[in-house]
Every structure is written in structure tokens, then in C-alpha cells.
Amino acid sequence: MPASAQSSRATRSRASRKLANGLFVAACSACTGLALIFLVAILMSLVVKGIGGVNLAVFTMSTPAPGSPGGLANAIVGSLMLCACAMVIAVVVGVLAGTWLAEYAAESPYGKVVRFTNDVLLSAPSILIGLFIYQLAVRPLHGFSGFAGALALALLAAPVVTRTTEDVLKLQSRQLRESGVALGAPLWTTIRK
Structure with missing residues (x-):
């Protein structure tokens, strides 16, 4: 096999590996970005809905009967x-x-x-x-x-x-x-x- 044919085959193989690697990295980055979006959404929901319930009574009062004010x-x-x-x-x-x-x-x-x-x-x-x-x-x-x-x-x-x-x-x-x-x-x- 001539040297030029081997060189072109190696170049094509290298290019296909680079393309596959690029696609894989892009897919992993997209999945990571999607997971981070969901994580931020969960944390934001927790902070927005939970911040109103945090006060001094939560840390100083005992657990009450259902429907009564109290803490933890x-x-x-x-x-x-x-x-x-x-x-x-x-x-x-x-x-x-x-x-x-x-x-x-x-x-x-x-x-x-x-x-x-x-x-x-x-x-x-x-x-x-x-x-x-x-x-x-x-x-x-x-x-x-x-x-x-x-x-x-x-x-x-x-x-x-x-x-x-x-x-x-x-x-x-x-x-x-x-x-x-x-x-x-x-x-x-x-x-x-």
C-alpha cells in the first residue's frame, strides 16, 4: 500500500475520531447543563417557598400539636x-x-x-x-x-x-x-x- 494512501486513511480516521469525540463532549455538556437547570429550579423553589417559614420560633419552640404554632x-x-x-x-x-x-x-x-x-x-x-x-x-x-x-x-x-x-x-x-x-x-x- 502506498504511503499516500496510508496517510489519507490515517487522516480520515483521525477526523472521524475527532468528530465522535466532539459529539460526545457536546452531548455530555448538554446533559450537564440540563441537570444544572433542574437543580437551580429546585433550589430556587425551596428558597422562595421556604424562606417565609424560617423564623426564631422554628429554633426556640417545641413541636406543637397539629394546627398550633411551634417549632423544631x-x-x-x-x-x-x-x-x-x-x-x-x-x-x-x-x-x-x-x-x-x-x-x-x-x-x-x-x-x-x-x-x-x-x-x-x-x-x-x-x-x-x-x-x-x-x-x-x-x-x-x-x-x-x-x-x-x-x-x-x-x-x-x-x-x-x-x-x-x-x-x-x-x-x-x-x-x-x-x-x-x-x-x-x-x-x-x-x-x-
Whole structure:
């Protein structure tokens, strides 16, 4: 095949790829623009219709009976209490588990099982966690409670804290641990510091 024929074929192929790429980029840009238009419309509707309902009473008064004036103070405080309780549980359990996995478990069979279980919990759907806590803490006590909600939220957050703690501790150099122990500090003090 002559060089000029190969050159013209390569030029046509390049031109068709550029055309296909241009069409694809234009289609993606149009879809993005359309999605942004709908997003702005939703946000504008939310602001226009909702701004009239925001006042000091929403944040200072408790939830009233239907048809009575009131606010959301008890719901806001309850959410903050639930989140605080859940994070205390998740951080304590997660940091302890992550430290154990990074410093003591290494590649032991039990460490592998705990790491695998943590990975499974990382991808567990929240509805499944909710059903588990319902069977564990709601049904036996014959009623819903903030503590059951905090347990569910803690069970969702603890695997993330565990994985993060383990990864951060693994980033620390082995020489740093060895130097702490060489200076006479117990291993647990070196890990804690």
C-alpha cells in the first residue's frame, strides 16, 4: 500500500475520531447543563417557598400539636444528642479496634477475620443495620428510644473510624516505634503518643 494512501486513511480516521469525540463532549455538556437547570429550579423553589417559614420560633419552640404554632427545637436538640452519643460510641470502639488491627493483629488469622468483618460492615446498607438494631435493642425493650438510634448510627460509623485509624497508624514508620521502645518506653505508650 502506498504511503499516500496510508496517510489519507490515517487522516480520515483521525477526523472521524475527532468528530465522535466532539459529539460526545457536546452531548455530555448538554446533559450537564440540563441537570444544572433542574437543580437551580429546585433550589430556587425551596428558597422562595421556604424562606417565609424560617423564623426564631422554628429554633426556640417545641413541636406543637397539629394546627398550633411551634417549632423544631426538641427535634434539633434530640438530633444533636443522638449524634453525639453515637459518635462517642463509634470513636471509642473504632479507635481501639483500629489500633489493635494496626499494632497487634498484623496478619494473624483473628486479625484477618476482624478486618474482613469490618470491610463487610463498611458496605452494609443502613436499612440492614436498622433492622439489626431493631431486633437487638427495640423489640426486647418494647419501644423505640434515642439510645437505639445512637447504636444504629454508631454501628454505621464505627467501621469507617476503624479503617481510618488502622490506615493512619500503618503510615507511621516502624523506626519511630522502635526508637520509642529503645528509649525504654513501653510499646503501649509509644503507640498512644
